[in-house]
Ligand SMILES: Nc1ncnc2c1ncn2[C@@H]1O[C@H](COP(=O)(O)OP(=O)(O)OP(=O)(O)O)[C@@H](O)[C@H]1O
């Protein structure tokens with residue numbers, strides 16, 4: 001089970017998150033980004049955060065530490081925003097916390113270069129968990145102390161929204177065309193060779209065991225929470241061995257304007273970054289060069 005802490009102060013909402021996560025302080029003197037059980041996205045989002053976040057960390061990817069946070073909504077009484085008040089009231093009890101990375105910046109693919117090996121691992125991992133939320137539109141990566149960190153694994157494992165169709169759903173390909181790391185020439189073959197053998201039944205059972213019972217209880221079609229934990233293990237196990245053969249990577253749907261500050265964009269070249277293949281043949285200047293692409 002994840003470590004459990006008690007929220008002692010609601011600091012501020014994070015408006016850039018669709019689920020309105022909040023920064024809270026806790027009785028272990030830690031500061032956390034809290035995701036609420038009462039948010040409209042539902043508790044399955046939190047289950048996905050735990051299973052995929054804990055899996056990613058065990059595969060050697062950088063994921064901030066996760067905890068569960070006991071919330072007494074009374075700590076938000078001074079919060080003037082009605083929406084936040086409602087969210088706190090609806091979330092009494094156990095919520096999810098992610099270690100807050102102070103001073104981190106949102107990942108911008110024009111400002112930070114990621115190597116083909118690391119890009120391959122992240123794309124392969126996202127394919128495994130079917131993460132639809134690591135695109136250039138919404139990278140869900142932070143840069144902290146100069147290194148990229150993965151956050152927000154709530155929109156993954158689509159099959160847990162329809163268990164009877166889970167097996168068929170998990171057999172489907174993963175479209176990585178808009179993945180934020182697609183332009184870095186991700187070395188998916190090496191990532192699969194290194195990471196797939198680590199995704200064992202034992203490891204998946206271990207990460208499924210980290211999910212609090214109360215977020216699993218009462219799922220239609222399952223008599224016990226352990227049965228449901230088992231249902232989380234199977235599609236991931238089935239996918240691990242062969243998903244690298246079903247990762248689609250075409251042109252991104254649309255080029256993206258940089259969100260980097262002006263002083264930085266002056267130093268940047270083109271979007272997308274040249275792939276490894278392009279770098280080997282530098283004459284291939286594409287339509288996305290700085291003047292034409294934005
Ligand atoms: N551990 C963290 N440390 C620092 N900042 C964070 C952390 N986690 C999230 N944030 C900030 O909060 C924002 C929202 O977080 P997150 O993406 O997890 O929320 P969300 O509600 O699931 O968002 P959405 O579904 O809109 O992508 C992030 O874009 C980032 O700016």
Ligand SMILES: [Mg+2]
Nearest residue numbers: 017138140152
């Ligand atoms: Mg997000």
